[in-house]
Amino acid sequence: MGERTIRIALLGIGTVGTGVYKLIRRRRDVMMRTAGANIEIARILVHSLNKERPGIDRELLTDDFDEILEDPSIELVVEVMGGIEPAKTMILKALNAGKNVVSANKDLIAVHGRELFEAAENNGCDFMFEAAVGGAIPIIRPMKQCLAANEITEVMGIMNGTTNFILTKMSEENMSFEDALAIATELGYAEADPTADIEGLDAGRKAAILACLAFHSRVTFDDVYIEGITKISKEDIAYARELGNVIKLVGRAKNTEEGIEAGVYPLMIPKDHPLAEIRNSFNAIYVYGDALDEAMFMGRGAGEMPTASAVCGDIIDVARNIMHGCCGRISCTCYRQLPVKESGKVSNKFFIRMKVKNLPGVLAKVATVFGLHKVSISQVIQKYSGGDCAELAIVTEPVREYHMRDALSLMNAIEEVKEICSVIRQF
């Protein structure tokens, strides 16, 4: 039997694309043995043909997507350009032309997932996206296959390496947010514009995608409540330590009787929880299910080669499907339509830190306002902080978010409350 060659096209050759290019070349032999076919990069779509790209074969470059689309010998398109457009149009065109697609594009999938999966299904094509969540960490395939018999009740994880690096520096080296961000930028963990990371948008996209997989119901980026880490201060980190916790930016999705909760926010997690130990730029995803009990997946959530590891795993899997004539064997698993819960109805414990006047009766006034809004207090730490000023740190029992918001807005009407410094959820 002659050797079969599967020709693929890369859309984009930035960081991830370069990693994929290198790994395919490095692993040619393994891919042949595990996929049963040669995998050959036939074309690479770029914006500008003239840019210097050391190590990349210039012959493969094209700036014309139609060359790829109209080449029937290309069976798989690997989208590693990122962003919504032109990625979306190109992926849809590729699928509609009967080409399989592997994508690492969380931004796109978190918003337009349904359309992409439908196009894949209608055309009997594979649409794989293991790299879109958790980088090198196997999570999409485990959710769709290994854990498929479970009723997943909750997914929670550290889904962004940049913010985890920053929070680790703040916790372990007593740095301010600004200093830690500066180091993250210097080391290349944070981009020139770090907004998507530090404001939680990147984690929000991943949380949306994981919620779809976990609950078999479409959750989009817009459905996710999002809060970043820019307001976390050294003082909050110190209180977290005092309470036996660490602060992590978590993405969380929960299936409740009132609907799906999906959110990204800083969370105080007890020190002995496995997620508390996930340090620096590592990511980790925790899954709860009725049969599996609990499981955690940890690894590198980003970077050239870790992301390429996931993309190339998908490429090998598509190649196997091509060789066995079963492309499209696992399609979209969102067969339910569950409501998404309003964020105000979600219950959480809260940590609240406020500056108050150091006078008798202040705590009573604060406690009264909380009580009126169904907020039960489980712990209070009061510290004199100089002059006529004291600091109150309060931990609550679980309370609906809208009750908490109402209570906090009334708190400002108490004359002795000078400032509400922090409101952080607690596990």
Add this chain to the structure above:
Amino acid sequence: MGERTIRIALLGIGTVGTGVYKLIRRRRDVMMRTAGANIEIARILVHSLNKERPGIDRELLTDDFDEILEDPSIELVVEVMGGIEPAKTMILKALNAGKNVVSANKDLIAVHGRELFEAAENNGCDFMFEAAVGGAIPIIRPMKQCLAANEITEVMGIMNGTTNFILTKMSEENMSFEDALAIATELGYAEADPTADIEGLDAGRKAAILACLAFHSRVTFDDVYIEGITKISKEDIAYARELGNVIKLVGRAKNTEEGIEAGVYPLMIPKDHPLAEIRNSFNAIYVYGDALDEAMFMGRGAGEMPTASAVCGDIIDVARNIMHGCCGRISCTCYRQLPVKESGKVSNKFFIRMKVKNLPGVLAKVATVFGLHKVSISQVIQKYSGGDCAELAIVTEPVREYHMRDALSLMNAIEEVKEICSVIRQF
């Protein structure tokens, strides 16, 4: 289109079989939606038809394997009986009859894997075994698919929940091995005969299977160096703590230029290593690869429902393959033939604890014997322990195991050395 039904047979209905039975019934609807077919338990093979089995439909029971083998409507056989025979013969017969097989049988796969995979491949059948390693933890599929583009260099993990529970109790509650084992037995974590767990045999089987997947080369149970936890004492646990370590029973497989190292043994691991945090009966597997860097998978390694979770994930996947006509799409991935390294040639750091006479010059004699056998010492703790007796605790640099064995056998010739109490590897 009428609904397609896939009929399966269970071989055995013990703990795992009962879990699978329950989960298939509980998840009927989900399985239909994700696999595209009804999954129906058509037959259950039992040893005795008369035993009470509450909740199990008696109509399904048979004590005649041929009834299953000769029923062409049964497309999938789920082997959950355990042990080598008759499981091996039955699985081979089923595969040779063109039936797909899902098995949770690590004992069998670790010894006769090659034969089973060959039979599956020759017959174009699926042979899946996600439950054989790590219970509910997705690890087989991640290794065969998600991480397929990596050169995996090492796999290390806590692969046995019973021993991890015992070591956790010893570390955190200062218990003796015997007391901790008694509690494990009481709670059902340890079996009436705990040998396979506490002597490391169970972990050894899993290490062999993981080594095959990691290095694409056949490693069998016989190739694995095995040492259990029965000799670990309270004193060792205390020294581990003093050195900033915890003791875990790990399975470990490494691909080196001199061949594959495969072993199971107690290991002192630094407190801040993610494996050190895996407590009680949890399992966790750490994987190192050139593209992924490092990843860890944690979860329940045993138990009725966690194991059923993995088995049912496989069942759904086989059903998908049946529906898409692509059974056998992922076959054995051992396409290389790497040598297995003699255990004596493996290098490790060691912790050695010995009772010596409390006299000047003893340490010099001990150090001399080590030096003669190329053992470099990195740390020494000497403690007076009453009478004319002192305790020496020595941590070495990495040294080949046969040098260490030679050094230790000569150590007994030193008159002042009363007893070598412990020899424990260090990470």
